[in-house]
Amino acid sequence: MSTTNIQLDRQGRLMHFLTVEGLSRRHLTEILDTAESLRGVAERRVKKLPTLHGKTVVNLFFEASTRTRTTFELAAKRLSADVLTLNIANSSTVKGESLLDTLRNIEAMQCDMFVVRHEQSGAAEFIARHVRPHIAVLNAGDGRHAHPTQAMLDVFTIRRHKPDFPNLQVALVGDILHSRVARSLIHALNILGTGDIRVIAPRTLLPAYVENLGVRVFHNPAEGLRDVDVVVMLRLQKERMEGALLPTEREFFQRYGLTEERLALAKPDAIVMHPGPINRGVEIDSRVADGPRSVILEQVTNGIAARMAIMSITLGNHARPTGGKA
Amino acid sequence: MRDAEFLIEAMAVQLRELLARRGIAEPALVGIHTGGVWIAERLRQRLGIITPPGRLDISFYRDDFSRIGVNPQVRPSELPFDVDGRHLVLVDDVLYTGRTIRAALNELFDYGRPASVLLAVLVDRGGRELPIEANVAGSRLELPADQHIQLTGPEPLQLLLQTAP
Numbered sequence: 001m002s003t004t005n006i007q008l009d010r011q012g013r014l015m016h017f018l019t020v021e022g023l024s025r026r027h028l029t030e031i032l033d034t035a036e037s038l039r040g041v042a043e044r045r046v047k048k049l050p051t052l053h054g055k056t057v058v059n060l061f062f063e064a065s066t067r068t069r070t071t072f073e074l075a076a077k078r079l080s081a082d083v084l085t086l087n088i089a090n091s092s093t094v095k096g097e098s099l100l101d102t103l104r105n106i107e108a109m110q111c112d113m114f115v116v117r118h119e120q121s122g123a124a125e126f127i128a129r130h131v132r133p134h135i136a137v138l139n140a141g142d143g144r145h146a147h148p149t150q151a152m153l154d155v156f157t158i159r160r161h162k163p164d165f166p167n168l169q170v171a172l173v174g175d176i177l178h179s180r181v182a183r184s185l186i187h188a189l190n191i192l193g194t195g196d197i198r199v200i201a202p203r204t205l206l207p208a209y210v211e212n213l214g215v216r217v218f219h220n221p222a223e224g225l226r227d228v229d230v231v232v233m234l235r236l237q238k239e240r241m242e243g244a245l246l247p248t249e250r251e252f253f254q255r256y257g258l259t260e261e262r263l264a265l266a267k268p269d270a271i272v273m274h275p276g277p278i279n280r281g282v283e284i285d286s287r288v289a290d291g292p293r294s295v296i297l298e299q300v301t302n303g304i305a306a307r308m309a310i311m312s313i314t315l316g317n318h319a320r321p322t323g324g325k326a
Numbered sequence: 327m328r329d330a331e332f333l334i335e336a337m338a339v340q341l342r343e344l345l346a347r348r349g350i351a352e353p354a355l356v357g358i359h360t361g362g363v364w365i366a367e368r369l370r371q372r373l374g375i376i377t378p379p380g381r382l383d384i385s386f387y388r389d390d391f392s393r394i395g396v397n398p399q400v401r402p403s404e405l406p407f408d409v410d411g412r413h414l415v416l417v418d419d420v421l422y423t424g425r426t427i428r429a430a431l432n433e434l435f436d437y438g439r440p441a442s443v444l445l446a447v448l449v450d451r452g453g454r455e456l457p458i459e460a461n462v463a464g465s466r467l468e469l470p471a472d473q474h475i476q477l478t479g480p481e482p483l484q485l486l487l488q489t490a491p
Binding site for chain 2: 046
């Protein structure tokens with residue numbers, strides 16, 4: 001996919017945020033630094049900045065989501081934008097006329113940003129190719145392809161605990177095959193120069209040629225989790241399962257679920273992450289999910305700051321200079 | 327190039343007198359990134375203020391977002407004290423159009439309701455576009471628009487005066 005071309009302008013500035021692929025470390029670091037500056041806003045009396053005052057953000061959710069939708073809404077509101085969320089059920093295909101019609105109608109409402117979630121890979125890019133030039137498009141998850149804002153909030157959370165990416169061991173465990181979160185996170189970790197990225201999964205839940213993503217593959221958690229700094233558990237995508245890739249959830253938990261015993265293999269100060277919503281007792285034991293090394297709820301908090309950063313950077317890059325002194 | 331410490335001493339003298347006149351014993355200083363933060367720390371030492379200075383990065387409050395976007399070098403704002411009911415001294419290096427100070431005031435009030443806010447600047451160079459004036463200024467001069475004045479630091483603090491090409 002040639003998404004990289006469309007999300008950057010000729011000066012290499014981020015105009016849309018569709019995928020982490022093809023971005024440079026400078027792009028990612030700018031997002032992370034901006035998110036760091038925005039994180040404190042939530043602790044103030046007025047949890048709001050005037051930055052996007054007068055802008056209109058439209059959340060186009062063709063696929064159900066609670067956490068992603070609400071954190072995008074909050075992020076836009078904390079930047080003073082007006083927000084409209086459309087939950088569009090029964091979406092037709094990306095190529096269908098109805099999507100373009102929807103787009104034209106919403107464009108006619110003078111909005112400045114689309115946040116798109118769609119079950120089809122490439123939907124956000126399709127929209128970015130067809131919107132009017134002043135509109136920024138953010139990908140809030142497209143099929144199995146990418147979930148770049150989740151990847152950014154994940155690396156943001158990792159950096160706040162363990163900023164030395166070249167000396168970091170990160171393990172992603174579980175359903176890599178169906179996970180756009182895993183794909184985007186692996187790209188982001190590679191761009192930031194992460195020393196060792198591991199995926200731990202049964203063969204049936206790994207995409208073909210997964211090694212080409214720049215990861216080391218393990219099928220046994222007892223080997224893969226040894227001495228890691230970060231454990232990222234992935235949600236078992238039950239709704240995406242086509243056919244029986246797994247015997248039972250119970251067996252999955254026995255072989256791959258993160259328990260305190262397995263976590264003991266990691267470094268003593270390892271952190272545990274999960275993009276949510278968690279399946280307790282399927283991919284993660286409650287004692288780990290609620291335990292002292294879990295940063296799962298911190299990820300939610302950081303998600304707002306990361307999305308605020310991406311919104312303000314992409315909309316800011318659509319700014320048009322008109323002269324005048326600072 | 328000029329030594330800025332001399333001007334900071336002038337600021338300290340004026341500020342000490344102003345605070346005494348107003349009966350303010352322990353104000354909190356708030357420096358505006360980046361130069362204002364350096365100056366606020368030096369003023370704090372000279373005035374014997376105990377409260378650590380706050381720092382504001384007003385990037386998200388600028389009035390020209392739709393022209394220039396977000397400053398990629400933005401840093402977190404940090405006010406390590408309760409703003410409510412507090413007497414504050416906002417500190418910046420150069421006062422020019424007044425737009426930065428307007429943005430800083432807006433940001434301050436999102437932290438709470440201060441008892442009062444004073445403005446102390448190293449150089450007031452004229453050229454105001456808003457009704458904002460400094461209570462304390464190390465130096466006041468009228469510079470033409472093509473002149474650029476900038477504080478470099480933190481060690482040593484020096485004022486650079488440049489003419490736009």
